[in-house]
Amino acid sequence: MYAVIFRAVINELDETYAEMAGRMRDQAINKYGCVEFTAVTEGKHEIAISYWDNQDQIKAWKQDPEHRDAQKLGRSKWYKSYQVQVVEVIREYNKSI
């Protein structure tokens, strides 16, 4: 299992952001095989993590034309700074009540 960790400092989120973010999430899952997508925002700080079965899916998703437009808007408008890390899950454990 692989994951993409996206961490950002927000600049300014306009009305197109929520719509675009939702659409990008749907496409990652429905079109590119993303297994799980989770995002948490607190003040100016956002962390979003997507999970994938393999790295080819991650590469394909990164190249998606609409996703590239979203990345451009992210760089020019929505985010002051961001960091993307592609990681491999080595082990995990859960606790559910």
Next chain:
Amino acid sequence: MYAVIFRAVINELDETYAEMAGRMRDQAINKYGCVEFTAVTEGKHEIAISYWDNQDQIKAWKQDPEHRDAQKLGRSKWYKSYQVQVVEVIREYNKSI
């Protein structure tokens, strides 16, 4: 570079939580070699990510007596459910203005 992704659904955070969370963060960094620690909470959802140079540091930190007490409080009190993933960073890129 390795990271520990902690994702939780919050049950109830009492007054000891913030103090304990701050102390755990300080100890991870000052005593066990954690390189970076970042946490974001939105409503009932928390994501915390710590970064490490090697897995031995992660194992040592997990066994720390006070950290084990914090884990117990997390299981019994603070969190409804949580997931811990140990991951290896394969590649990363940044954008800063």
